[in-house]
Amino acid sequence: MIKAEEAAYTIIENGNVTSPSGFQAGGAAIGIRKHNKLDLGWVYSDIPAAAAGVYTLNSFRAAPLLVTEESVAFEGKLQGVVVNSGIANACTGEEGLANAYAMRKAFADQLGIQLQHAAVASTGLIGVQLSMDKIISGIQAIKDEGKADDFAKAILTTDTCTKQVAVSVEIDGVPITIGGAAKGSGMIHPNMATMLAFVTTDAVIPNDMLEQLLKKTTDNSYNMITVDGDTSTNDMVLVLANGKAGNKELNPTHPEWEKFSAAFQYVSQELAKKIARDGEGATKLVEVHVQQAKTAADARKIGKAIVASSLVKAAVYGADPNWGRIITAAGYSGASFSPDKISVWLGDSMVVQNGNPTLFDEAEASEHLKQEAVLITIDLQEGSEEATAWGCDLSYDYVKINASYRT
CATH class of the missing domain: 3.60.70.12 (L-amino peptidase D-ALA esterase/amidase)
Incomplete structure (x- = not known):
């Protein structure tokens, strides 16, 4: 980046x-x-x-x-x-x-x-x-x-x-x-x-x-x-x-x-x-930055999996700091990493540290998710490679637009 x-x-x-x-x-x-x-x-x-x-x-x-x-x-x-x-x-x-x-x-x-x-x-x-x-x-x-x-x-x-x-x-x-x-x-x-x-x-x-x-x-x-x-x-x-x-x-x-x-x-x-x-029905840009990955390919896999997750996208739309959806997406991404080393931030709020939940201000994290640009940071502590992926939230309007695309 x-x-x-x-x-x-x-x-x-x-x-x-x-x-x-x-x-x-x-x-x-x-x-x-x-x-x-x-x-x-x-x-x-x-x-x-x-x-x-x-x-x-x-x-x-x-x-x-x-x-x-x-x-x-x-x-x-x-x-x-x-x-x-x-x-x-x-x-x-x-x-x-x-x-x-x-x-x-x-x-x-x-x-x-x-x-x-x-x-x-x-x-x-x-x-x-x-x-x-x-x-x-x-x-x-x-x-x-x-x-x-x-x-x-x-x-x-x-x-x-x-x-x-x-x-x-x-x-x-x-x-x-x-x-x-x-x-x-x-x-x-x-x-x-x-x-x-x-x-x-x-x-x-x-x-x-x-x-x-x-x-x-x-x-x-x-x-x-x-x-x-x-x-x-x-x-x-x-x-x-x-x-x-x-x-x-x-x-x-x-x-x-x-x-x-x-x-x-x-x-x-x-x-x-x-x-x-400008994703159909989108209200926010979601940026996922993955750092300290073992390989660039691993960083890309994790970033792409998180921005592609319908559950993560829906949580962002609802401003719900549900970090469990984020680590779940990272887990099924196919990337190689140690779950007990991963840390996650929503904006400036650390929500996971070394694979464990942290005490964080939910109101502050939710407020970040209400912004037009949402940043999710993943630190794997595995190496020196990084990657950034971009996506959007999933809103009701996405279904409306695509339900009537031909008509």
Whole structure:
């Protein structure tokens, strides 16, 4: 976890995917979603950009994901991404795959870019075919001018807010910018979820190094969030680096690689946290920090198990300092640790010490659980590794939203 006081980057106010040089984005309402909501978005780089992606581990992989994976694998470059919301184009068979290819071709033709430099993504209802007349006419109406805020809105489904962030970091004496936008609210339990994230940067970095960085960062960001334990068919993170900043090529031997990596990780973690906070029906962001673990994998397992526990989530919603649910989740996480060494804090209130309950002020602990941001700290006293996971509480509204999602 990156601490703000150690950061060597600057957070850009109202930053987004077009904050880096050479990127444009926009969105439009093409009639897939109700009430004239924006439902077609695009991001475009002035020049082909080094690209990398990570994708869902769900066995049912949506058609647009397959098409995008093919594009990225072709030569490790992308120049544009088009996204529709409202329909996921998942579990749609050969017709759905053909539609995803048609969507890519129409987008590449409209922008005048190589077919393999175009990527597609979709999010929404599973098992429904795309309205291709709306998709194609919408793509053909794309113009150079656009608004990044419209892109961020166009990719949403049940989200209650847009999720955008950007930072600037100086590398080789020149400013480099990293920006991003994401969507996700329900069906969130990555090893990748109905989670889409798009990150742009004007850094010079080859696609193999970008892919390496993305995979490492994903383990500490997108794969450390959960809302409801469901992993989707469509989740994807794409990164485009167009090199317009003009720095020396970044790789692990570059003297400022760690500085760039920290800025990149911050963008990914912020997008991940925004998704967790916007969980369907959520009222609070829950952060679980696990420290002094034997291995990083153990720390991740415990953190993820706690934020995923429906009983923990319900207790947080009710502001009930029921620490028994927390240690139970840690116990079934599959991590290796000694139960008689574990200590637990709710905010500043220690509720368990060395595996035993402590006397604590329940009112104080409950008050912490009423806050918009809830921190649970686990100290295993087993080693030097740590990890942080993010989730949300479980409210009545989660059931309401998902009981009527199709209607």
